Each structure stands twice: as C-alpha cells, then as structure tokens.
Amino acid sequence: MILDQVVLQNKDAKGKYAKHKKSDTPIRSIAKAISWRIIGTLDTLLISFLLTGEVVIAASIASIDFVTKMFLYFFHERLWNKINWGK
Numbered sequence: 001m002i003l004d005q006v007v008l009q010n011k012d013a014k015g016k017y018a019k020h021k022k023s024d025t026p027i028r029s030i031a032k033a034i035s036w037r038i039i040g041t042l043d044t045l046l047i048s049f050l051l052t053g054e055v056v057i058a059a060s061i062a063s064i065d066f067v068t069k070m071f072l073y074f075f076h077e078r079l080w081n082k083i084n085w086g087k
Contacts, residue, residue, distance in 0.1 A: 023081035041066040
C-alpha cells in the first residue's frame with residue numbers, strides 16, 4: 001500500500017515515471033545557503049543583542065556570521081551531493 005503511493009507520486013500526468021535528479025545544482029545550493037543564512041543571521045543578531053545590549057556589536061557579530069557560515073554551508077551542501085548514501 002505504501003509502495004503503491006510512492007509509485008503513484010513518482011508518475012507525471014501522462015503516467016510516466018518522473019526522473020529525479022540525484023543532486024542540487026550549484027546555483028540551487030547558493031540560493032539555499034543565502035535563504036538559510038538570512039534566517040540564521042537574524043537569530044544571531046537577536047541573541048547577540050540580548051547578550052550584549054549593543055546594536056553595533058550585535059550587527060558586527062551577525063555580519064561576520066552571515067559571510068562565514070554561508071560559505072561553510074555551500075561547501076557542506078556540495079560535499080553531501082557527492083555522497084550517494086540515502087539517495
């Protein structure tokens with residue numbers, strides 16, 4: 001029953017099986033990195049402000065965090081795309 005649902009979900013409107021890519025394109029990884037970093041940076045900004053009480057210090061911490069972790073996330077994603085485990 002579950003297998004039937006999976007099979008149906010993998011068919012397109014003409015009843016053909018949809019082809020699934022095995023990895024994201026680099027541009028998709030970049031878009032994911034940027035969107036995630038916006039969320040993460042807002043979190044870092046809020047926590048930094050709550051801990052320091054200083055907007056300038058909090059913004060400095062958040063700015064550095066945004067740049068460094070975006071690059072780390074991008075390379076992390078690209079590395080995981082090379083690993084076939086779980087695909």
